[in-house]
Amino acid sequence: MRQILIVEDERPIREMIAFGLRRAGFEVVEAEDCKEARTRMADRRPDLVLIDWMLPDMSGLELTRALKKDKETKEMPVIMLTARAEEQDKVSGLEGGADDYVTKPFSPRELLARINAVLRRTASVGTDEVIEAGGMALDAAGHRVTVGERTVPLGPTEYRLLSFFMTHPERVYSRSQLLDRVWGGNVYVEERTVDVHIRRLRKALEAFDCDKFIQTVRGAGYRFSVRPI
Numbered sequence: 001m002r003q004i005l006i007v008e009d010e011r012p013i014r015e016m017i018a019f020g021l022r023r024a025g026f027e028v029v030e031a032e033d034c035k036e037a038r039t040r041m042a043d044r045r046p047d048l049v050l051i052d053w054m055l056p057d058m059s060g061l062e063l064t065r066a067l068k069k070d071k072e073t074k075e076m077p078v079i080m081l082t083a084r085a086e087e088q089d090k091v092s093g094l095e096g097g098a099d100d101y102v103t104k105p106f107s108p109r110e111l112l113a114r115i116n117a118v119l120r121r122t123a124s125v126g127t128d129e130v131i132e133a134g135g136m137a138l139d140a141a142g143h144r145v146t147v148g149e150r151t152v153p154l155g156p157t158e159y160r161l162l163s164f165f166m167t168h169p170e171r172v173y174s175r176s177q178l179l180d181r182v183w184g185g186n187v188y189v190e191e192r193t194v195d196v197h198i199r200r201l202r203k204a205l206e207a208f209d210c211d212k213f214i215q216t217v218r219g220a221g222y223r224f225s226v227r228p229i
């Protein structure tokens with residue numbers, strides 16, 4: 001059974017979420033602060049973590065950043081729960097490494113849709129074929145991209161994005177097409193999210209001199225191309 005860890009100090013909210021997720025067939029583990037969350041994760045690594053922005057010992061954003069920096073936990077999908085509806089906070093949440101965010105108040109149904117979308121897009125593609133382009137090797141079975149002997153450090157969304165690009169090269173995709181193909185048509189994700197993840201993907205590829213393959217096509221979208229511009 002897939003396990004979800006909820007890190008939220010407000011008990012009624014935590015219990016409401018836990019109830020909905022258990023009913024949807026997930027195993028749920030609860031933590032009321034970051035310290036407890038760490039303990040729970042050490043017991044068993046959850047398949048996804050819901051992290052509230054405002055927590056008593058450390059902010060949810062800091063916890064997310066810490067998880068995404070650690071190679072043991074960086075692949076673990078994170079959805080941030082935030083009461084702050086401001087655009088800037090959403091963007092900082094995503095730049096901190098969260099795979100998605102949900103603004104309070106949300107309905108259990110909306111949360112479930114987001115969880116399923118994140119789990120879908122972070123799931124392994126399930127093929128043994130290795131695709132090579134621009135010196136990078138996409139190993140879908142191993143769920144990683146390597147350049148020579150080195151593994152490119154990618155978050156789950158960046159992996160999905162790069163994997164999509166490498167399997168669909170030399171074609172321009174608009175933001176909405178990318179949302180459809182990479183994010184699985186999640187209606188709650190805004191087009192700006194695509195730019196945030198493209199930025200993160202390029203940053204990860206920079207060290208390998210491969211960021212140049214992710215090209216911006218003005219007024220149209222993005223293209224993966226290993227041909228000279």
Ligand code: CA
Binds near residue numbers: 008052053054055
């Ligand atoms: Ca809280």
